[in-house]
Amino acid sequence: MTRKVAIVAGGVTYFSKARKDKTQEELAAEAMRMALYENDINMSKDDIEGSVIGYFSDHFENQLKFGAIIQDYLGLNPKSNVRIEGGGATGGLAIREGYAQVASGLLDVVAVIGFEKMSEVNTAKGNEFIALASDTDWDFPIGGYYSGYYALMARRHMEEFGTTEEQMAMVAVKNRNNAQYNKFAQTNPKMNPYGMRDGGFIKVEDVLKSPYVAYPLKRLDICLMSDGAAVAILASEEKAKKITDTPVWITGTGAGSDAMRAGDRPRDNKSLPLLPHEKPEWYKNLEYPGVHSFRAGREAARQAYKMAGIDNPLKQLDVIELHDAYTSSEIQTYEDLGLARYGEGGKLIQEGQTLVDGEVAVNPSGGLIGNMHAVGATGIMQAVEVFWQLQGIAGKFHGSDKTQVRGAETGLIHSHAGTGTYVTVSVLRR
Amino acid sequence: MTEVFGIDPLIIKNEYFIEYRHSYGKTSPFFENLSKGKIMATRCEHCNKTFMPPRADCPYCLRETKWVEISGKGRIHTFSTMYFAGEKFLKDVPFYLAYVELEGVDTLLLTRIKTKEPEKLKIGMKIKLRIARELEWRASDIWAEPDE
């Protein structure tokens, strides 16, 4: 019998293209300090029984076994500590690992800590490092890199379903503009002292006019590369109730996977994980997953929904933080999560259903496009953001109430790695 | 002398170079056959699946696969123009990447498309794989060209 697990505290750093003012361990301390001292909790650092530490790249950091340094710097020795790595899904996988440690009864209070410092190499080198997280025998040597892979997938999605560049641009506008009410967001120069100077609000035309990186993806369709850290503290039911009056429960979690080379994924209809509200005849003629959709995301959602009793995600979920590495992948993810049928993700953003005041607010923090993508911290930032949303106090942390989703009760976090090789989905409830 | 980029905070230059002696293992015959002008895929006769890039072991049943020659003819499944790239390939931009459907192959192959008329590229266009005259023993030794 597994135990109930709650998030009881969260913290993030200011995100920035370059936080040269602090080392990785100092950034982790910035996020941990917020978790311990800015959340309304009745606990001390000594109550933490162990940590799960996520970071993506030994190449970016030029330091192996960084987990041991973070653990030491945060004064957590000699408690349990493990490093989790799963590309872009590192944070989501770390949250699941923390969940498993508490649910199983191994530990009562676990700190899940994620960080990344991507600024110590130039952007093209950074893209190359990320590309090394694709197949280095077959895909990397021909000039493959992630914006290229996602562009190929996006074009197939356009061909298959009629998705448009304008719809993608609307995702960028939503997320970037949400970030203007989040003081931690990299694209928020007004509120974030480390924010990018050319950030600020954008319009659909700005996205469409921004230079192509790989057709159909343009500069403003693509996520940030960031320095920063995030911390979520997880606790068992008994401890959670002592620590806070407003715990947020992790009521469901799932994880999926798929082939590293997206071309190796099936294109028949035999492996489509069907969500509770869907009918097989909807997708009778759909080649799946092909390169247009993320089967791992769907499988993760299927598991999490089953566990959490979600059978109408669009209506039941109030707030979602999902992995918008690209505007196209946010639209693809709407469909993988069953917020819209396959092929109708573009319509969902066009109708404004994922705006803060829409049917389900998606990426009110600004997501990876507006807020941050410090890879190892990203999935943990999502957990912290939805935690604050469900507590109703996002405004206190963001420095603006504008993106607080009123009365939010149920949320979802979605963490995704390299073209959908690992995806985690967790459902959170206040 | 250590190169210094800033003093508050102190920022210095670190470098790290690595050479790997990388083995292609059981897929080595793919490259040997390229030198004979043949493009080989692998096939699992138990599952009736043909893999390109080749896999020595079938992911569906984990039996060993067999080498089969393929025509290299196919169609564009999706394609894109790269205006930016990782550091190593910045010198090549703009270039074209595609997933191609190949005759007798169940997977899609990611490959470059080389063409003098990029504006004519479209999904469904017929292509043929070409082999480099001087092999570098890398996936870049093959690429697609329009075949219509």
Ligand SMILES: [Zn+2]
């Ligand atoms: Zn087989």
